[in-house]
Amino acid sequence: MIPFDFEYYKPSSVQQAVELFQYLQKQGKNPIYYAGGTEIITWARTNAIQPGAVIDLKAIPECNAMDMRKDQLVIGACVTLSALSEANAFPLLSESAQGVADQTARNKITLGGNICGNIHYREAVLPLLLANSRLVIAGIHGRREVSIHHVFLQQMRLENGEFLVQTLTNRAYLSLPYVHYKKRQIGNVGYPLVTLAALKIDNQIRTAYSGVCAFPFRSVEIDRSLNDSTLPLTARIAQAVGKLPAPLLHNTEGSASYREFVLKQTMADAVYLLQRR
Structure with a gap:
């Protein structure tokens, strides 16, 4: 109550x-x-x-949209994670959404709520960071369309009175090779030790992470290290982990040292699979 x-x-x-x-x-x-x-x-x-x-916001039609318009997938901020998973219009996003909480919670949690929330994890944002999605934001000065990288900096940076209306993702990203891992200490429900989402585009791997630091992120520097074919994979991963944007989380889900171990294994799995696709 x-x-x-x-x-x-x-x-x-x-x-x-x-x-x-x-x-x-x-x-x-x-x-x-x-x-x-x-x-x-x-x-x-x-x-x-x-x-x-x-x-x-749930009675606003634009906030409930989920369709293709020209070459963009439009998803309203009030679309639930369950609806995202069922529609499967963007498979990596669907898989990321399916990993959040349990089915009952996903029936209520929305894409906008997950992205704009305050908890550490906010896993639904990872595919949008990888796909350079654009966001439609409304406020007192009208609507604006911006790159997600301009307003999601550790968390959503909205002006007072603004809210997220829709996400826009280019069609070209929807069918790219991808992997998604969510590593937990125990079982299939609960907060992650490490969530890694990755896409392969133009023979380059892009990665994004949740549960590793106190915020979800994508790092160009980490991706540069992981794609450096002049180095063996173990050296690439060691270099990538050295470029994390913040300290590793240390909480009830796992210690920082254990997270680092799981992160390195997950990076290796992702690179190994995507290099062969």
């Missing part, structure tokens, strides 16, 4: 949502946007957040 009262709104258009946010903010309501809501509900139950108003 959430231990405080709040106002609930469900606009039917992007413009209504933006205008509502501005109005409610001026009223001192501390509004937040809501898609799947799993993380928001968790934080609210512990009083970590106390919004006076919630703006539910």
Whole structure:
């Protein structure tokens, strides 16, 4: 149960949502946007957040889109991870989504909620980083379309009052050779020690990671090391691990040293498989 009262709104258009946010903010309501809501509900139950108003985005048609338009796959921010997996329009994204939480949670967790959340993992963002996807963002100044690399820097960097409307991914990335690994300490449900997603394009391997550091990331420097065919694979991996953007996580899922061991093995598996495709 959430231990405080709040106002609930469900606009039917992007413009209504933006205008509502501005109005409610001026009223001192501390509004937040809501898609799947799993993380928001968790934080609210512990009083970590106390919004006076919630703006539910699920009635906005653009936020529920999932179709091809010209040469782009358009996915709305309110599409659930279960729906993504079932549609399988972008197989790597579908597989990444399927690895998040359990089926019951995936029925509620949305693509936008996973990308814009605050937990370390946010695994659904990895394929979008690899595919250089673009994001449609709405706010008081209208809509803007930007590269994911300009706004996802360890986490989503949105302006006050903005929200994610859609992701756009070029058709060329949808059918590329890929691998996806999610390594846990025990079982098939729970947070990862290491999640690695990778694509092969123009004979080069691109990799992205979750669970390794305190945020999901893609690193050009790591990929440069892994693709350096002048070195043996073990040396490439050692060099790549030395270029991590932050310290390895050390938590209940595993120690930093154990994570490094699992990461090296997972990198080796990914490179070995993709080099043969």
